Amino acid sequence: MTTNTNDLLPVGLSDRLPREAAALTHAMRGALSVMDSHGYDRVRPPLIEFETSMAERMAKSGDGVQPRRMFRFVDPVSLRTMALRSDMTVQIGRIAATSMAAAPRPLRLCYAGEVATITSDQLDPARQRLQLGAELIGSDSVAAAGEVVALAIESLEAAGATGISVDFTLPDLVDTLAEKALPLSVDQIASVRRELDTKDAGGLKQAGGEAYLPLLYATGPFEVAIERLAAIDAGGALASRIEGLRTIAARVCDKARVTLDPTERHGFEYQSWFGFTIYAEGVRGAMGRGGTYSISGATSAQDGAATGFSLYIDRLLDTLDKNSTRKAVFLALEHDAKVAAQLRSDGWRTIAALSENDDPEQLECTHILSANTPEKLPG
DSSP: OOOOGGGOOOTTOOOOOHHHHHHHHHHHHHHHHHHHHTTOEEOOOOSEEEHHHHHHHHHHHTOSSOGGGSOEEEOTTTOOEEEEOSOSHHHHHHHHHTTTTTSOSSEEEEEEEEEEOSSOOSSOOOSEEEEEEEEEETOOSHHHHHHHHHHHHHHHHHTTOOSOEEEEEOTTHHHHHHHTTSOOOHHHHHHHHHHHHHTOHHHHHHTTOGGGGGGGGSOEEHHHHHHHHHTSOOTTTTHHHHHHHHHHHHHHTTTSEEEEOTTOOTTOTTOOSOEEEEEOTTOSSOSEEEEEEEOTTOSSHHHHEEEEEEEEGGGGTTTSOOOOOOOEEEEOTTOOHHHHHHHHHTTOEEEEOSSTTOOTTTTTOSEEEETTEEEEOOO
16 A cells, blocks of 8 residues: 555644544543533634734733744735634633623633644644643632532543542742742742752752752652641741642542642643642543633633633543444335434434445444344344
């Protein structure tokens, strides 16, 4: 078999053939069904928008997905630069702050759709991914965070994930401590953050952050790590955050393994006091992230407070059952159309013959319609 080079796909893009597409669709529907059952209404923002709108909102929120990673082109109608979305969260923020600005808060929205980036990251070569998630807009409280983490876990389970674990972090931890409890100059803050990110004790001392060394050891299983964090003398600056983390962990500890890394900032550039990363057994890398943040353009700080998460379920494909056989009934040429319609209504998949030569086994049918009743094929 030869391949026409004109048919090759760009690096980082791939086709999802029937079994993979079916598995992903089933996973997406399962996750969205859970979100809907918890009162999250689905919205469908457009695939492309004006670049200035997306870039401004990313800049104002400090979004980790930078405008330079978006595909851009000139709209022949408006002659303005447009961009293909690389992240849907910023679009949900725009909807909440504009079209649904008058909607009662807290506002619960969910979404699912394809996103694309010009370049891939080091751990994931894909440049197009299926992103889905939920946003609770109008609250960044402990209760909101607890609801969102529990929803992320349940949604991922419904998508087919097993062995789920959640890692908590405090994105604004250094800023909080540097303000009074463990003072740092403006120049030192960035250096201390960097050394904490790399877990470099020597570098942390050199950066003037020796008082922050205990934070390097407040990591690991939640119950152990939270006690180490609580033991740090911060003059009460961390009391409310520690209490909040314990409350959230108590809500989800029976659903997933919970760990803590309070200084983790990768992927949390725009989160405020709370963030989390979610993982699944057998999946390389993170399945998604979430936390508390603020949307730009809201009428008030309270309306702009938000808590949410994003999942990338393509990464589940290797763990999902793509070889399961779906029940399918073969319909001969002269079948009863009403009976076939009733079978589909009852959840069957039907495949109709187009000629006398059609073979039900080759068409991957499990049953054949005989005397208006599905009869299982041998084998």
